[in-house]
Amino acid sequence: MELKEAKEQFIMSWGALGSNWGVSKTMAQVHALLMVSNAPLSADEVMEQLNISRGNANMNLRALIDWGLVEKIHKLGERREFFQAEKDMWKIATRIASERRKRELQPILKVVDQMKEIEDKQADKAELDAFKKQMTELENFTGRVDRIFDRLDRADERWFTGLLTKIMKR
Amino acid sequence: MELKEAKEQFIMSWGALGSNWGVSKTMAQVHALLMVSNAPLSADEVMEQLNISRGNANMNLRALIDWGLVEKIHKLGERREFFQAEKDMWKIATRIASERRKRELQPILKVVDQMKEIEDKQADKAELDAFKKQMTELENFTGRVDRIFDRLDRADERWFTGLLTKIMKR
DNA sequence: CAGAACTTTCAAAAAATATTGAAAGATTAG
């Protein structure tokens, strides 16, 4: 396989994977394209290479910037903006972890927290207790995982690697 | 808030959250409904409580069974099937982890693995190396996370809790 | 085996999401 071909293949596959993990195909493709480009690309280059419209390119580039996976670059003497993907895997991973924490874990905690204020004199005691117990367990578990992600976000790669070694030894 | 009301609220919220983490609203609702039901429910009860069609109920119940989050129950003397959700948070968590590993991590490994067979005499040497390096890093990182999930899947809760304590101490 | 009681399938319809492209908004240069 040739390099150019490999890059294209990677972009397409990365896009297809996106949908498995809740990201739109195009957003994943834009990310992949920037990941395998040696130089920052302009919006027009992204549009052209992926065959998408200007609006679409703009929207997804912006979303990637929100995720912290892409940044705007200004070249001096150049009017337009360029976009560059973060290439360091550790940073990519922590950005994704952080975003998923915000989107997936914290909303659960919020919902479960509200469930605690039940006051029902009518209800069957055992049933009420069962419900409360379940909510508490859900909260505990989610809270624990949330704290791991938080820790991860603030740690550095060496910490993580060390941790892994420990985990794998057992 | 009353118990019944709380349960409904939980079901609705859980459903809304589902879309944040790549599961359809209805599937998440069915799961929530079964989680907060003290007794197993029949397909008809699920249909009725969530106002969904028979086909939809069937589909989502099946998907939940695939995920290992719900199981069929046969009551003796009863013709129809009942459905019961796993309520143990540890089991719920490992099932979800295992499923996501399969859907999110392993496909990445597969794609990246294919990228290794590049043979391009034409291409710029530095560019080729950069691409290969990136693919390797992606593979290493994903592989590591994949192994954690695998480990998690086979471990028990006490192991996990112990691990957490260690993580949090640092 | 026939009929009743359920469950599963799947093509069509509906709903939710993503994309387009033209117009409006910025920003810089002259």
Add this chain to the structure above:
DNA sequence: CTAATCTTTCAATATTTTTTGAAAGTTCTG
């Protein structure tokens, strides 16, 4: 200030995903 160049917005459109419901399939009962 005006024109030129580039970015952002958003209503209309297209695509994808989910849901429906009726028909086909299955399994049990008598």
